[in-house]
Amino acid sequence: MPPGDIAIAGCGPAGLTAALLLTQAGQRVTLFDRFPAPGPVGSGLMLQPSGMAVIERLGLTSQVMSRSARIDRLLGLSASGRTVLDARYDELPGPPSYGLGIHRASLFEVLHEAVATAGIPLEPGREAVGSTLDERGRWLQFADASRAGPFDLVIDATGLHTPLAPRCGRELPYGALWTTLPWPQDGPFRRDRLEQRYRASREMVGVLPTGHRPGHGEELSLFWSLPADGHAGWLERGLDRWRHDVTALWPECAALVEQIEDPAQVTIARYAHRQLPHPAQDRLVHIGDAWHTASPQLGQGANMALLDAWAVAEALRLSGDPRMVPALAVQLRGWHVALYQAATAFFTPLYQSGAAFPPWLRDRVLAPASRHWPGKRIQARLMSGLTGDPLARLGLSRLDYS
């Protein structure tokens, strides 16, 4: 296959992974990002067996594992101590599996280092604002009125607020506050669990171990559910009252929230549910959050981004023609994306909502069902990102962690 010229806008998990895979496939890739210097923001996320299948094929498993925490179980309890979520990776048939809690920065660093080692050009400070098509190919336009191209293919990996596609979808009524804290060495938390506490679905506090981040030591992410329009009210109420709310729901978190002395230590994340109706266009494909976004309740976004990136490379391998890539990549991923968008839309209100029925359904129907076969297995497959069998369709297989 002759090398084509490919532009990737956005250096999140989707963009960096696509750059690595397409460079390995012999393409000439240029990455663009709006950040002035490479550097990620955000806190923890979960890498699932689905996403790890791609990390493994990139040869980056050991680097990722050394910077993350092995998560065997997701455990959620109500304020009264009732188990409302208990999902275990060992319910998955086949090779032993687990999730990985990792700081977003650690994942970025592993992928970014691999991009640098592969010598892939990355142009920072380049904020894409649109793209145009002419007979020579597709061009990227930037905020400073410059442009780059022509490219045989442009990959939009600019995330939720992509400027390369029309707006779509809706903001979700709940988001969350997130912060990263040192792991309390003698604390009550388990390194192998993502744990949450709920009051109905109005309040939720969670602790996600994120392993060792170079230069920072062992860490965790603490998150607190918040209505999307509740940030100003939260600031007004003050940290003392928030600390009280958190510890009233989960007393063991007292030593964590005491470390937060300034609201600026806490980041608000707003969630959206959206899916582009036309992710494949002439020499342009949208991947990752630029294509589809959902609340992180099922912990899939970064994993979906990795699978999308793999699909782009797989589409190129199968077709041998960059012009065929958008439609084929979307075809390879469309079913799994639609399935998880629907599943996330169903499950999110069970964990974040002001209404009474969703938590009732969660506590009285779904939680008991998930404790028995086949509920246990269905739940494990869903959180692992494997419902709908996305790997087989992409020529990938599950990483054997044993």
Ligand SMILES: Cc1cc2nc3c(=O)[nH]c(=O)nc-3n(C[C@H](O)[C@H](O)[C@H](O)COP(=O)(O)OP(=O)(O)OC[C@H]3O[C@@H](n4cnc5c(N)ncnc54)[C@H](O)[C@@H]3O)c2cc1C
């Ligand atoms: C609070 C929270 C918790 C989450 N937890 C999980 C989890 O547990 N598991 C999971 O899998 N996912 C989780 N996610 C989702 C996950 O973070 C995203 O799905 C994932 O980061 C998407 O990757 P991406 O590469 O598509 O986009 P992004 O990570 O958003 O990267 C986009 C990149 O594009 C760049 N960019 C943006 N605009 C422009 C522009 N105009 N021009 C050039 N560059 C631009 C940005 O600087 C960035 O580098 C969570 C998300 C949130 C908010």
